[in-house]
Amino acid sequence: MRRDSRLSGVLHVLLHMAEQPGPITSEALARAMSTNPVVIRRIMGGLRDRGYVHSEKGHGGGWTIACDLAAVTLRDIYDALGKPELLAMGNRTEAPGCLVEQAVNAALGETFDEAEALLLRRFGEISVAALSADFHTRLAERGGSPALETNHAA
Amino acid sequence: MRRDSRLSGVLHVLLHMAEQPGPITSEALARAMSTNPVVIRRIMGGLRDRGYVHSEKGHGGGWTIACDLAAVTLRDIYDALGKPELLAMGNRTEAPGCLVEQAVNAALGETFDEAEALLLRRFGEISVAALSADFHTRLAERGGSPALETNHAA
DNA sequence: TTCTCATGCAACTCTATATGTTGCGAGGTC
DNA sequence: GACCTCGCAACATATAGAGTTGCATGAGAA
Secondary structure, X not given: OOOEOHHHHHHHXXXXXXXXXXXXOHHHHHHHHOOOHHHHHHHHHHHHHOOOEEEEOOOOOEEEEOOOHHHOEHHHHHHHOOOXXXXXXXXXXXXXXXXXXXXXXXXXXXXXXXHHHHHHHHHHHOEHHHHHHHHHHHHHHHOXXXXXXXXXXX | OOOEOHHHHHHHHHHHHHOOOOOEOHHHHHHHHOXXXXXXXXXHHXXXXXXXXXXXXXXXXXXXXXXXXXXXXXXHHHHHOOOOOOXXXXXXXXXXXXXXXXXXXXXXXXXXXXXXXXXXXXXXXOEHHHHHHHHHHHHHXXXXXXXXXXXXXX
């Protein structure tokens, strides 16, 4: 099953925005991500509704960060995306009459719930600012430039 | 995305087989699972290759359990299914040149790996026999019959 | 006012994958 | 030989993420 990369994508976008003071257009972000501006608007819509980012139309418009990234966790971003499915597996039937299936569901369901809880807990422990800090550490080690173009040239 | 229910399905099949001494045909199992015989053969193929079950052709043929269910864990079954994808999310790009994406991948990847490891560990802790025992506990509480038909009549 | 820029949104296509279905051949029992 | 059951290939269906196109709307520039 193809894996959902929206969370990965939107974080990528946020970190790039954090490196630039002014607004960035969907078009520029799409170029950096090798994708389509509409895809950018799509994944950013939820974040805009929650006030994490702001979008401006017209000349000089685009996307800007509208919050303190240290106060926003990956869990918040995940929620803003609409809480997509975390696990690729699930029970065949949710409320089965068959006792065999109930036994299977109980065991698997408990395991699945545990894994989901772990993911959400970890997401809640990581702020977007922490990711940005990690990026700057990597940048210092490599001595590159934070500009959009140079990082994606290769 | 629709969640993969093969693990749930094959466990359901195994537990039903454990309740019956003789071989069960794909057709009978499919009826019990409200699905198609070919689907049954498909998910059982991997288990047959590993010797967990045996299939017999012709009159009186069908599927039989060919191992000690106490020695087989959900992890073994999962492996026999071909180790399908566990998580519905993943990184946008696996080996990105962009340092921003590297930082995102590092954080998310670690979390994803943790969750996968947890799932596999839990699978390894549960034997099929344990599921069967749980089923019998439920059966005693409800006082029903273990026959295929009665359990699925409703 | 008019032109250009950029978002917002709907509708469509494309692709991958689990699942469902049909048909036929191989092998086994009666 | 007649019948049963698995094995397998081929095709159909459904769903969801992703990509694409077109147009309307609002904002700034000339």
